Amino acid sequence: MPANFTSFYFLCFYAIVLFIYYIIPRKMQWIFLLFASAAFYLFTGNGILILYPVAASLIAYVSLRLMAGTEDVKKRRLALLLSVIFLIGALVVLKYINFGINTVNGIASLLGKAENMIAPFHFLVPLGISFYTFSILGYIVDVYNKIAEPQKNFFKLALYGMYFPSILSGPILRYREDGEQFFAPHPFDYRQVTFGMQRMVWGFFKVLVISERMNLIVNTVYDNYAQYPGAYIWIATVCYAFQLYTNFSGSMDIALGISQTFGIYLPENFETPFFSKNISEYWRRWHITLGVWMKEYVFYPLLRTAAFTNLGKKLRKKFGKKRGKQLTTFLAMFILWFTVGIWHEGDWKFVIGSGLLHWFYIVSGELLTPFFQKIMEKLGINSKSRWLDALRVLRTFFLVNIGFVFFRAASATDAWNMLKSAVSIWNPQILVDGSLFMLGLDVIEAVIALVSLLILWIISRLQQKGPVRERIEKRKLPVRFLIWYALLFYIILLGYYGPEYSAAEFIYQGF
């Protein structure tokens, strides 16, 4: 079975799980979910690799038990350290050791010492390791900080770590908020189950109709960027922004929808991020659970270490209160953004595109905002005008697209070459001479893509005003029927699926 929410086999698996879930005694529901989650992990081709999440749960369990038995700070810290070392250690070895080796090799070849290159390792990396590691680790830190109760039952902890809707690409869970509902009895609730399924349908629309179409254009240009210079790169990058967003947020709609049909509510990961007015806001609306995790478990603890507190004092003395504070925060943010970037994968293209570039944006924003405010005051421009807000949204979208070039390109060097080509080659004629229809989508396909994006835009605007499913629910039966079946048939007719389009890979599943 492919590791994929959109495959036919997965849907059969899901239907069977859902059916059994509601006919067995409610006390057994969580045990059954654990069983289904293990089966899912095995079927997704992970086989023996299931030992990784099982071992992670086991180590977490030992840590939690050690902490539960004592108030002694030293012992609690040791218990915490045990998990941190093993969980982060596994992540570093499996995901980042080659990053170190490749970087050293890169430096060696730059220095002309290619004969000293180190051979990279080949590991089989268990699916979803970055997600389950963070969900589990966050929980252990919370227990250490005494804001979550230590779980006494190993199997319950294992379910939290391996819950199948969220193990492959998130959302990253938070035990203190999401944990207990996994083990509570869930009677069949018709509204909840239909709402969950509706959300899944919406996710399928995003993934199969939009993301897969965008994928064709993106692949054509990104895989042969020397042949597609200038404006082609801009077009393909905007397509990639929508591909990545619909793919990742669509897979979240499916994951959250599936979970809702079990009566379990997972945290939201997206909140129409492309409507953000600045980069900080964008990160509060894009991959929300990663941002929250990084804030709570990297950024805050880092700023509260003795080293940073002392540094802060020194910088404040030297540069004054305001600047000193700013410099300390910028430094901590550098480490934070490096971590966010490398979390995706040990590759400079992610470290730059999803990390340090955004650090640069935020720092520049912080430094330049007072300056721009003064200019606007002098020119008498109303800084809260709607036009200006629209411009801010466009600017933010443009800036994140630069990051996406790194994210999608084969390497950081390719990304740099593409950006050079994008700004140095002037070929706007391709926008009107029909060349765009040669990239993988002909006229009809392009129209379908644009109409689908328009639907996405309208629904996203509506979402900002409140839950869309509830609005539809208030309509009369024939209208509801029409909306949902129209969407379903739209997906069936226009979605890209089946063996010949097995490209419905979830991009974030690789992390």
Place this chain on the structure above:
Amino acid sequence: MTREEVFATLNEVFQDVFDDESITVNEETTADDIEDWDSLEHINLIAAVEQEFGMKFTMGQVVTMKNVGEMADIIMSQIED
């Protein structure tokens, strides 16, 4: 220190951190009520409050504190000790 005094001092700290003398906080004030109170300023605010009252919040308190009332509760309980 009475609760009123704690709030009076908190007002000064908030005004200083957010550079806005019009800010007054009460029991129910949350990050949503103060425009600049984002996750970045939260940690600066915490440090400023700690310095002012000569106390320390635990990491758990830093991330779970829901409003200024809870903040005052923690301050009161610590400066009493």
